[in-house]
Amino acid sequence: MNVALPTLSLNDRVAEQIRERIVRGEFQPGSRLSEVALSESLEISRNTLREVFRLLTKEGLLRHLPNRGVFVAIPSMASIMDIYRVRRMIECQALQQAIPQHPARKEMREAVAAQKQLREAGRWVEVGTGNMRFHKGVVALADSERLNTLFSHLLVELRLAFGMLGDAEFMHAPYIDLNANILERFEAGDMEQAAKLMHDYLTHSERVLLSVYARRMSDAGMVL
Numbered sequence: 001m002n003v004a005l006p007t008l009s010l011n012d013r014v015a016e017q018i019r020e021r022i023v024r025g026e027f028q029p030g031s032r033l034s035e036v037a038l039s040e041s042l043e044i045s046r047n048t049l050r051e052v053f054r055l056l057t058k059e060g061l062l063r064h065l066p067n068r069g070v071f072v073a074i075p076s077m078a079s080i081m082d083i084y085r086v087r088r089m090i091e092c093q094a095l096q097q098a099i100p101q102h103p104a105r106k107e108m109r110e111a112v113a114a115q116k117q118l119r120e121a122g123r124w125v126e127v128g129t130g131n132m133r134f135h136k137g138v139v140a141l142a143d144s145e146r147l148n149t150l151f152s153h154l155l156v157e158l159r160l161a162f163g164m165l166g167d168a169e170f171m172h173a174p175y176i177d178l179n180a181n182i183l184e185r186f187e188a189g190d191m192e193q194a195a196k197l198m199h200d201y202l203t204h205s206e207r208v209l210l211s212v213y214a215r216r217m218s219d220a221g222m223v224l
Contacts, residue, residue, distance in 0.1 A: 014042055014052045019156045022061065022072065023132060025125045025168075029074045029160045033062070061156055075161045077210060083154050084206040088199055090147055091138050096195040098141035100187050107137035108183050115176045124168035131172055132159070134179045138198070165212050175205065 008016070021027055039049045053070050056062040063073045098104075111134035118127045132155045139151045162171055178201050185194040 010044070010048060011051050011055060014044055014048065015055050017042065018052065018056060019061065019152070022156050023159050024129055025159065025163060027072045029072050029163045031072050032068075033070045033072065035070070059153060061160070073160060074164065075157055077213065079157060080161050080210060080213065081206070083158055084202055086150075086154060087135075088202050090142070090151060091135060091202065092195045092199050094138055094140075094142040094147075095182070095186060095198055096191050098186070098191065100189045102141050104137045104140035105183075105187060107140065108134055108179075108186070111137060112176070112180050112183055115179065119173065119176055122169075124172055127172045127176065128159070128162060128168055131175055131179065134183075138182075161209060161213060164216055165209075166216070167212075171209070171212075175201065 018027070027033065033053075035046055035049060035053075039046045042049070053062055053064065057064055057070070060075075060079070061073055063071050065071060111130050115127050115130040115134070118124075118130060136148070136151060136155070139147055162168070165171055178197070182194050182197045182201070185191075185197060
């Protein structure tokens with residue numbers, strides 16, 4: 001018996017397009033979104049766009065300021081810490097319990113290969129996007145659509161934090177080889193070591209991000 005997959009509504013499709021543009025670094029934290037320009041580029045009515053804005057505001061990705069407009073949210077340090085706490089729970093367990101032959105390994109392989117090519121070209125923002133692709137592949141090892149959806153939303157928030165830093169090379173360069181190491185251990189069947197490497201990776205990444213983030217926010221005179 002074939003089960004039909006639910007069809008996404010127009011609002012859901014547009015919301016996903018905006019999330020993807022945030023992940024790609026097209027919308028920077030704190031930037032104002034033009035209702036007119038965005039409705040034209042997405043070929044939707046302004047009423048539909050307002051509904052999407054309300055949805056993304058509830059998710060914490062956008063912020064509405066009365067008489068000023070809609071802005072891309074600036075994540076707090078508390079939210080960053082929470083994101084990494086959840087990431088350690090999901091990603092480490094996914095690696096620990098997976099099998100080396102899982103189909104998601106293809107996504108992980110392709111993400112690492114793409115990151116290495118992008119590194120050679122110096123395309124660091126895209127390296128960051130490739131990094132997120134790798135980690136989505138890791139979460140896919142858990143075979144849970146709910147976790148996949150949750151993780152996709154977490155990565156959008158995380159990209160907002162990265163967007164505040166300005167130095168994509170500094171933030172993403174060290175983790176290309178670490179991703180490759182995790183993939184190597186995973187494909188060798190050493191799940192315990194792969195999970196440990198991921199835990200250490202995420203702990204280090206969180207510390208670096210919070211340190212640089214706090215300094216940049218302080219320099220900008222913004223409240224943490």
